Amino acid sequence: MHPSSSPSRRSSRLRRATAVVGLCAALVGAPAAAAASRAPVVPPVVTAAQVMPHLEALQRIADRDGGNRAHGTRGYRDSVAYVQAALDKAGFRTTLHRFTHDGRTGYNLIADWPGGDADHIVFAGAHLDSVPEGPGINDNGSGSAALLATALEVAKSKLKPQRHLRFGWWGAEEPGMIGSAAYLKDLSPAERKRIDVYLNVDMAGTKDIRNWLVVDDDPAAFAAFDDYFKARNISTIDIGIGGSDHVSFGDAGIPVGGFATGIDDCTHYTCDRIENVDPATETTSTNAFISTVWQLAARH
Incomplete structure (x- = not known):
């Protein structure tokens, strides 16, 4: 038999053993914690039930305000109010940028999500106005709804x-x-320089389309959109800068990205109503936009 150890020596050995166990646990846990912090954030996925109600709201606004949501009309002002109320409730900082065109006051609605490096901005946008001839639910209520659904998912996901x-x-x-x-003209050169990339969505719900039209300018944005569609066996066509809201940003020297689902027979006519939008296409477009925003926002 071995002789018994003294109480003080047993206590000392116990403290050393406890310290070693704690150190080992810390060393094992540290790489796991670091790996977890580097793990990519998985973007959320929305359904038509989360997107189409915004289009239905814009249709109701057009119906009660003279049949359209064009610049200078009550229909447009009510459209802005609808989107702004949803963003304010979700925790965005919203501002109205005013300008004048054709003798009437126009409004751009700008919404900032708190946080992130203000010297490196991912800017996502869509035009909210219609033509005087119709309600503009696909052109471009569909893009505006996809953009709003994306913003609300940002807030929901914190x-x-x-x-x-x-x-x-x-x-x-x-x-x-x-x-x-007008918005870009009112920004200082330093403020424009802070915008790393502008992402645009125009006509996101066209029926019977075969190809999504993807803007090929900013490499990261193009790859994010193009990869999303091709991973789902959706054909794409590369397009340059032209024909939509991203033109202003491109002209200002800001890299741009985005997509559209193409012109339909009701574009700029009274028949561009809620029935002119395919919910499945609208939902695919929205999820593509969410995925790309998540990817680009995570890069520094």
Whole structure:
């Protein structure tokens, strides 16, 4: 038999053993914690039930306000009020940027999500106005709804992006990209320089489409959109900068990305109503936009 140890020596050995166990646990846990912090944030996925109600709201606004949501009309002002109320409730900082076109006051709605590096901004946008001839539910209520659904998912997820997230809904774009150009004109050169990339969504719910039209300018944005669609066996066509709200940003020297689902037979006519939007296409477009915003916001 071995002789018994003294109480003081047993206590000392116990303290050393406890310390060793704690150190080992810390060393094992540290890499796991670091790996967890580096794990990519998985973007949420929405359903038509989360997107289409925004289009239904814009249709109701057009129906009660003269049949359209064009620049300078009550229909457009009510459209802005609807989107702004949803964003304010979700915790965004919203501002109205005013400009004048054709003798009437126009409004761009800007929404900033708190947090992220303000010197590196991911800016997502869509035009909210219609033409005087119709309610503009696909052109571009569909893009505005996809953008709003994306912003609300940011709030719901309590996203903490590396880069600052800003969203914009443009007015008077149908007359020739007036609202977005006015907004950029009022930014200082330093403020424009802080925008790393602008992402645009225009006509997100066209029926019977075969190809999504993806803007090929900013490499990261193009890859994010193109990869999303191709992973789902959806064909794409590369397009340059032209024909939508991102033109103003491109002209200002800001890298741009985005997509559209193409023009339909009701574009700029009274038949561009809620029935003119395919819910499945609208939902696919919205999830593509969410996925890309999540990816680009996580990069520094």
